[in-house]
Amino acid sequence: xxxxxxxxxxxxxxxxxxxxxxxxxxxxxxxxxxxxxxxxxxxxxxxxxxxxxxxxxxxxxxxxxxxxxxxxxxxxxxxxxxxxxxxxxxxxxxxxxxxxxxxxxxxxxxxxxxxxxxxxxxxxxxxxxxxxxxxxxxxxxxxxxxxxxxxxxxxxxxxxxxxxxxxxxxxxxxxxxxxxxxxxxxxxxxxxxxxxxxxxxxxxxxxxxxxxxxxxxxxxxxxxxxxxxxxxxxxxxxxxxxxxxxxxxxxxxxxxx
Amino acid sequence: xxxxxxxxxxxxxxxxxxxxxxxxxxxxxxxxxxxxxxxxxxxxxxxxxxxxxxxxxxxxxxxxxxxxxxxxxxxxxxxxxxxxxxxxxxxxxxxxxxxxxxxxxxxxxxxxxxxxxxxxxxxxxxxxxxxxxxxxxxxxxxxxxxxx
Ligand code: SF4
Ligand code: FES
Numbered sequence: 001x002x003x004x005x006x007x008x009x010x011x012x013x014x015x016x017x018x019x020x021x022x023x024x025x026x027x028x029x030x031x032x033x034x035x036x037x038x039x040x041x042x043x044x045x046x047x048x049x050x051x052x053x054x055x056x057x058x059x060x061x062x063x064x065x066x067x068x069x070x071x072x073x074x075x076x077x078x079x080x081x082x083x084x085x086x087x088x089x090x091x092x093x094x095x096x097x098x099x100x101x102x103x104x105x106x107x108x109x110x111x112x113x114x115x116x117x118x119x120x121x122x123x124x125x126x127x128x129x130x131x132x133x134x135x136x137x138x139x140x141x142x143x144x145x146x147x148x149x150x151x152x153x154x155x156x157x158x159x160x161x162x163x164x165x166x167x168x169x170x171x172x173x174x175x176x177x178x179x180x181x182x183x184x185x186x187x188x189x190x191x192x193x194x195x196x197x198x199x200x201x202x203x204x205x206x207x208x209x210x211x212x213x214x215x216x217x218x219x220x221x222x223x224x225x226x227x228x229x230x231x232x233x234x235x236x237x238x239x240x241x242x243x244x245x246x247x248x249x250x251x252x253x254x255x256x257x
Numbered sequence: 258x259x260x261x262x263x264x265x266x267x268x269x270x271x272x273x274x275x276x277x278x279x280x281x282x283x284x285x286x287x288x289x290x291x292x293x294x295x296x297x298x299x300x301x302x303x304x305x306x307x308x309x310x311x312x313x314x315x316x317x318x319x320x321x322x323x324x325x326x327x328x329x330x331x332x333x334x335x336x337x338x339x340x341x342x343x344x345x346x347x348x349x350x351x352x353x354x355x356x357x358x359x360x361x362x363x364x365x366x367x368x369x370x371x372x373x374x375x376x377x378x379x380x381x382x383x384x385x386x387x388x389x390x391x392x393x394x395x396x397x398x399x400x401x402x403x404x405x
Pocket of ligand 2: 079080082
């Protein structure tokens, strides 16, 4: 039955589930913990075994642990729908959003760690400041000096298409914290900053492209990229991150011709 | 707890419109761009130079067993082979030392160690460069008696 707002579908799906179509699965979560306030500088592993719906998200399983088993577990999440970018974690060794990983795909056992290369504050929560410092350094906002337009700034579909891929970024940091160059040296601006520079460099309404290219041509910019492709693998939005970085390298090279 | 950040690198709140855009005519890109480009171009050149070198010295005819002092003497009578060998020397050294510099940048965190290693590699490279160059330019094939 469709009530016009799509809720009918959702209710039917949960009815089917309640009828036991899938059956529950047992999931063991192995979680890397860290709490400098109570346990000092050493991190440790905790294991929790829960019953879960196979088509629940891993985030639901973490919620279950936090709400019913161990309230001290600290994690970040907000939207739970792959949009806010706050729950990037290393899941079975790969960066992903906990709200986009389905229990069925990882059961019976899953390992969850904080993303790498940023200082861990507590459990799965890291200090994102170095990541955002890199992001801010590429001037990720519209720069246009030719005065206020009468109406909106027009753009053709082709011009819009040029940077479409990089508009999808949700700043989850999954790419940057999967990059071995960033692990070794957080001074590297990292893939996410380059993606967000790309979004404005190729925007026909923007006039700050040259400045951004200058910033990205510096010592800690795009030329530190070793084309590892970890970032492209990690991106939960399917952005072709490595391709965006290569675009910028090419622009810096051919800018002068 | 104090957290180290890179706040120093990030711009403060942008100044008013207009002040933000400083149009410059100079294209972006400095040392890192040219170093990156050099690695690609020299890599392709080295592929030809090094594979050619291995074929001549180790594979063709009877391979390495025919290489002796006279073989080198004969080969270096031609400026072409001297140029070839010198180009191989220079490109391999620059490519290798720059590769080490980049690796040090990725893996060595302490600035003092970074500097020391880079100086060590550059000095070694320079020494090998001088040694090789002196020989390529001063070797006189006729100053030595032929063995056959
Ligand atoms: S490019 Fe992808 S992985 Fe990187 S921050 Fe943006 S959304 Fe996350
Ligand atoms: S909680 Fe918002 S992206 Fe996962």
